[in-house]
Each structure stands twice: as structure tokens, then as C-alpha cells.
Amino acid sequence: MPDSNPSQNAVSPVTSGFLDRLAGILNPGQILSSKAQREAYAWDNTGIRAIPDCVVLAQSSTEVAKVLRLCNEMAVPVIPRGAGTGNVGGALAAYGGVVLSTQRMNKIVEIANNDRLAVVEPGVINGDLQTALSGYGLFWPPDPSSSRSCTIGGNIAMCAAGPGAVRFGVTRDWVLGLQAVLADGTVINTGGRTSKGVVGYDLTRLLIGSEGTLAVVTQATLKLAPKPQARRLSRAVFSSVQDATKAVAKLMTVGSPPSAIEFLDGASLNLLRNESDLLIHEDGCAMLLLEVAGTAADVESQAQEVNSCIATFSPLEQTPPVGIEEAQEVWAARYELSPILKKLAPKRVNEDVVVPVSKLNLLIEGVEEIATEIDIPIINFGHAGNGNIHVNLLVDPDDPVIMAKVKPALGRIFKLVLQLGGSLSGEHGVGTQKRDYIEWEVGDDSLKLQRNIKGVFDPKGIMNPGKIFPNV
Numbered sequence: 001m002p003d004s005n006p007s008q009n010a011v012s013p014v015t016s017g018f019l020d021r022l023a024g025i026l027n028p029g030q031i032l033s034s035k036a037q038r039e040a041y042a043w044d045n046t047g048i049r050a051i052p053d054c055v056v057l058a059q060s061s062t063e064v065a066k067v068l069r070l071c072n073e074m075a076v077p078v079i080p081r082g083a084g085t086g087n088v089g090g091a092l093a094a095y096g097g098v099v100l101s102t103q104r105m106n107k108i109v110e111i112a113n114n115d116r117l118a119v120v121e122p123g124v125i126n127g128d129l130q131t132a133l134s135g136y137g138l139f140w141p142p143d144p145s146s147s148r149s150c151t152i153g154g155n156i157a158m159c160a161a162g163p164g165a166v167r168f169g170v171t172r173d174w175v176l177g178l179q180a181v182l183a184d185g186t187v188i189n190t191g192g193r194t195s196k197g198v199v200g201y202d203l204t205r206l207l208i209g210s211e212g213t214l215a216v217v218t219q220a221t222l223k224l225a226p227k228p229q230a231r232r233l234s235r236a237v238f239s240s241v242q243d244a245t246k247a248v249a250k251l252m253t254v255g256s257p258p259s260a261i262e263f264l265d266g267a268s269l270n271l272l273r274n275e276s277d278l279l280i281h282e283d284g285c286a287m288l289l290l291e292v293a294g295t296a297a298d299v300e301s302q303a304q305e306v307n308s309c310i311a312t313f314s315p316l317e318q319t320p321p322v323g324i325e326e327a328q329e330v331w332a333a334r335y336e337l338s339p340i341l342k343k344l345a346p347k348r349v350n351e352d353v354v355v356p357v358s359k360l361n362l363l364i365e366g367v368e369e370i371a372t373e374i375d376i377p378i379i380n381f382g383h384a385g386n387g388n389i390h391v392n393l394l395v396d397p398d399d400p401v402i403m404a405k406v407k408p409a410l411g412r413i414f415k416l417v418l419q420l421g422g423s424l425s426g427e428h429g430v431g432t433q434k435r436d437y438i439e440w441e442v443g444d445d446s447l448k449l450q451r452n453i454k455g456v457f458d459p460k461g462i463m464n465p466g467k468i469f470p471n472v
């Protein structure tokens, strides 16, 4: 981890005086201060470890407000934390301070069927909400692959999404309003309970994706959608990446685009041939998984339209659409790819770049060229319907020759993405991992404005220091 504090203002360590005052606000069981307890909150999905000085298990927005007021007064960093599944170090105490866990704020406060909304606390697990909603024939569309463990607060802070984003959009499209606590303990409410509403700045969307650097989200009013009654999945295997990626762009022009379009490159297919029961044409160099969703009657015609479009690209193999149960086997194989990569190399550098769908072919070609030049295996798969590809560099962290090539290679990949009109992150966010590159994408003036906005919300710089903004 970097050793200097890149926030705009100095932050102070947790002292015994601070802990005494914290004990006056919370019950003893809500403050974790032993090393073993703190270590349990020192990780996320980056593999980096950073032990906080103290962990607080808040139970209400009133408690969050009291804790923030104290931290602000004593300039102690606050790191909001959901389930710790983030990929960019966002929930880690990079510079010490208090990890504020929302795990006990896990109530579904209300499901208002007629208004198609739910009000939830931030620690509700995404998958638990979906289970509760299915009884009403509804769902909340953001579908990160981590949905069985990640929280709604984490989804909001990272603007999470998954394969369904091509049809249903991302978290920012499905939040009506928020309750949030600012650094000085002020509780604000943004948005409301209606999908229309144009009064004032859109603070809801400013907080979505702010990675815990502006405020702690303590309640969310979520927009819901009718749960599709049926889904159909088909697979198409192509002899070239070009054909597969061009087919994706063409699919964007059909009447009802698929609810998910996943791309897997040739290296991914080799892994699936070895590690799964899927039969994949031996000459296949790329595969698309194509899912449609809707009413039972609609899905048949949608699947037909999608498959006719795909057929014009002469795939080597095209399976007929199958229902949810058979599709699960295919999705399981797709989701096994990440764990399989961990077996192939001691370390995987997983980037989640995104380009306009019409430029996917240029992205994959460019990345493949870089992989060949630097002689590091790079495996590409992801949510092609949004142009969002996981670019996985397989490396050995103990090999200095290999590791010396990684940063320059990432720089080249990021420059390519930006040249193609894309973004450096479609899902994972910035955290500590991409903060050195944010200026490449947003530019100097926008970055200054963003720092100024941060300063208005959090003048002392206590909210999640070290995240999003590059070192200054």
C-alpha cells in the first residue's frame, strides 16, 4: 500500500481518548478493537490487507451520525464497509481509522408493491432482497455476480451491475432516493419515492458510485421491475473474435436486445473444454452466451430474432435456446472461469475496461497484440452487451521480469480503451487500484471539480481517504 496520505487534509490516528468517547456512543459489542477482530475487516477481493484501528458495527443512521460527528471532530478516517467483496481496495483502511460496517443494518424496511419500490438499509444482501421480492413477482435489476454476498450499500457506492445491464441498466438506473450521513454527521435525504422528480441537483446520482468518499448511505429507496417470467439461453461459437464481436454490435440493432450477451475468447474456451462438461466446437475461437427474458410468449420470439441475427455471421455452432435449468449449467461454467484462472497462475490482474460495443473487436485485437508482444497470457471475457470486458493478465508476482512488464502493459491497454471512446472501469470502480489513472479519463479540470465537490461534502477529508483521487 502507498505510505503517504493523499487526502486534501491531514487525518489523525485513533487514540485511547477517541475510543473512550466512542464507548459513550455505542454499546460495547458494537466496537471491535482487538487485533483478531480488526483483522477480520482487513481484506477485500484485491488480496491486499490493511488492518483498521477499530471497527464499528452501526445499527442505525442515528448511530452513524454520532460516530461521524466524533470522527470529524477528531479528524479520524472513516471507511464505510458492506460485505468487503470490492475489487479495488475501497473498503480497506488504507491509512488506518475506523471501518464502519453496515452488516447489522440489514433490514428490508418496506416493499411497496403498488409503487414498485423497496426501502432498505444498506447492509441488506443483494440476493436476500431478490428472494424477498420474488414473492411479489418483482426484482431489483442490478445483478453483480457477487449478489449472494454483496450489500445494497456496496452496490450503490460502486454503481454495481452484471450481465443483465445490457437490457436493464446499472444501479444508478434503479435508485429513487437515498438517506445518507455526511462527514459532519448531518443526515440528508435525496430523491424520493417517484421515478419522476426534477427539483434541484441530482444528489442521488452524485452519491451513487462515490465509493464511500462523500457520505455513508444509511437507507435506499429502490425502484423495482416485474421479474421476467421466463428466460432462454443459447450459445454461438465462432471461428474468429471478429465475427463474434461484430455479431454483438449487430444485436444492438434488433427489436428486443438480449437480456445478457457474454463474450468468451479462445483462451477462455480452452479452459472450459478442459474444466467443464460443455461441448464446444474444436475450431471455436470465441463464444457468445445469449439470454433473452420476458413473458413466456415473448421469449420464444425474442430468441428466434436473436438467433436469426447471429446466423448471418455463420457461427460454427449455434445451440437452440434452452430454459432456466439447462441454462444454469452454462452460466455456472461461465462463472467458474474466474476461479479456474486462479489455478493457472499465482496472480491474476483483472481489469474491467469498457468500450462502445461497436469497438469491441478493436479492443480484443489490441489486447491480444499486447499480450503477444509482452509474452504474458491475457484472457478476455465479459459482458459484451455493454462492451465491458474483463481483461485478465496471468502473472507470477515473484518474477520481477514479468512484473516489470505489467504496469506498462496496463498503461497501453488503458490508452487503447480511451482512444476507442471507452472507460477504464465498467464495474469495479477506482478505489486505490486505479486512482493513478483517473485523470487520464476525466481530465484535469473535471478532476479539480471533483476534488472541490469532495471538499464541500467532507472538508476535513475523513471519508475513505486514499480512494478515487491520485496522490498529490
Ligand SMILES: Cc1cc2nc3c(=O)[nH]c(=O)nc-3n(C[C@H](O)[C@H](O)[C@H](O)COP(=O)(O)OP(=O)(O)OC[C@H]3O[C@@H](n4cnc5c(N)ncnc54)[C@H](O)[C@@H]3O)c2cc1C
Pocket: 044, 045, 079, 080, 081, 082, 083, 084, 085, 086, 087, 089, 090, 091, 102, 122, 143, 144, 145, 146, 149, 150, 151, 152, 153, 154, 155, 156, 157, 158, 159, 160, 161, 162, 163, 211, 212, 213, 215, 216, 217, 218, 427, 428, 464, 467
Ligand atoms: C466473485 C465476485 C464477483 C463480482 N462481480 C461483480 C459484478 O458482476 N459486477 C460488479 O459491479 N461488481 C462485482 N464484484 C465487485 C463487488 O462485489 C461490488 O463492487 C459490490 O457492489 C461491493 O459490495 P460490498 O457490499 O461487498 O461492498 P464493499 O466491498 O464492502 O465496499 C465497496 C465500496 O463501497 C463503499 N461502501 C460500502 N457500503 C457503503 C455505504 N453504506 N455507504 C457508503 N459507501 C459504502 C466502501 O467504502 C467501498 O468503497 C464482484 C466481486 C466478487 C468478489
